[in-house]
Amino acid sequence: MTTTESGSGLETLTRPDAERARELVAAGIERGALVTVVGRCTVTYDGRAASSLGAGERHVMLKPDGAALVHTDEGQQPVNWQPPDCDHEATVADGRLVVESHRETPEEHLTVRFESVVHAAAYPLTDEEDLSLAGTEADLRERILDEPALVEAGFEPLATERSTPAGAVDVFGEDADGRTVVVELKRRRVGPDAVGQLGRYVDALERELHAETDVRGILVAPSVTDRARRLLAERGLEFVAVEPTRE
Amino acid sequence: MTTTESGSGLETLTRPDAERARELVAAGIERGALVTVVGRCTVTYDGRAASSLGAGERHVMLKPDGAALVHTDEGQQPVNWQPPDCDHEATVADGRLVVESHRETPEEHLTVRFESVVHAAAYPLTDEEDLSLAGTEADLRERILDEPALVEAGFEPLATERSTPAGAVDVFGEDADGRTVVVELKRRRVGPDAVGQLGRYVDALERELHAETDVRGILVAPSVTDRARRLLAERGLEFVAVEPTRE
């Protein structure tokens, strides 16, 4: 069995020769299909870094938006890839299928050389739907704005994404005594990096608001690591535990 | 055409009914194959966050290591996924194929409900090869150790990954005047986060080495953003431009 074809645009080939496979891949790309090729191959990448991968059996996916993914039998991440907006090309060299993907800015090139093709397919996919996701940092921000007391009794949010010379502050407001408060939100347990981020915002605002006002910095997250807690104390910053919603 | 089978363990089905598809998926998982199912489906996820995705055509991959990926026709990243070490399960409910993937710690559950299956396949992949990658931060470190003058004339590396209360320093050494030097390496253009990281190492070492020694902090990277450069200046830290090798 070497060829299968169905009514609705799906094309598949089982153990095709290189030329047949090349035709399917080239036609699939041309038609805007999602193309997959499974087989024994070597992979080389040159661009932001450089990599090479000896012969093994892998699953190669070429998307109509120009993305390319090479997956082994392990791992959530592809072993090699190209981002969207690359140009894909299928050729035959020395009787073998070669799939290449290229882009400029930055210059990057991925080459997959097949020793054998087990299966190739072109799937004409359409997907209109957008993912609806809950439990993000943006959701946590909405929750804080709805219920500012989660941060502290008397806390009054005045702005979100307020810009400072150090970047945009998640939530900017005042405490019950009228002191300026900077809130940095994290949807999960925080390490030293988040403390540094909050510290930069506090420093920037103290400079911007000129001296005598001292600015409070509050990190809001489910929890904090020991090292981060120590850093918070050193810099006179505060922590408030709030779980994200996830509903 | 509804079924294809080849000698070497590959199994494919074109437009199978739900029960046929379930059998292929279940058998493929059992055999340790990489399983793909392409068709119109809805996807829900609940775990670290929660998401739902209306009906559309997608490519679902189940890996033998327990990873699951749902890809649309766009983007390098899957629209939904599960990490390795999840348990996959295929069932038929209301005459439809349902693929589920679950893990505990943390509790996470992914459900893919198919309205129709265009194609299903089980690929018995083997891959012994490891990726060889050049142009990483580790390569940059070797380069600096080979040629310390890239950092500064007279710089002498004394240790790599030297541990401090703030974490491990990339390269630890002395300058021509015997002053302690902390080098933080980055393979690409750096922003404010890297300055914070370097600053924490410098602070930790000044504390550890007690007072009178002042510690120099040098950020080594291809380039810096303006804001990061300003932060470096504020904290008395330095920058040296070095390109990663990529050979």
Add this chain to the structure above:
DNA sequence: TTCTTCATCTCGAAA
């Protein structure tokens, strides 16, 4: 474009 930060980040190493 560049910059900045979030991410169901993933992944690996070390404590």
Add this chain to the structure above:
DNA sequence: TTTCGAGGTGAAGAA
């Protein structure tokens, strides 16, 4: 197991 930082991080939003 948790913590920490690298990553060819990718992706989104703003300047």
